[in-house]
Amino acid sequence: MTNNNIEEKIEQEREVARNACDVSGANSKECAAAWDVVEELQAEASHQKEHKPKNSFETYCDDNPDAVECRVHDN
Template identity: 75%
Template sequence: MNNINELIEKELEEARAVCDVSGATSKECAAAWDAVEELQAEASHQKQEKPKTSFQVYCDDNPDAAECRLYED
């Protein structure tokens, strides 16, 4: 998660610089801020993913274990 935060900070700085040079209403400025928004959305998505429990990890490693079997109706 630290890596994506660093990327967001880098893109923020770049977006500010691009907008200062080309103007706040330029296409380049809009594209730079779109990149920032995409990274922020990805960071939010990663926060929502729940880590696996120990049991889920065990079942991933041992799918044939009796306690990991799934039965269909």
């Protein structure tokens, strides 16, 4: 699931959670379960942002750490 798709899914599940709480009450098991789903999706979105895939330049520098363009200079 891409980050854009997961954000859309989070919004959909928020609406489901709001409706569940409106119908069943804020202290109901249904309400709590619905918000648990939202929380799990938010955690997954955060995890995906944390572990973004490397771009082609980063992969190149991993394979060629001594290449001039990959050297890091401290000023």
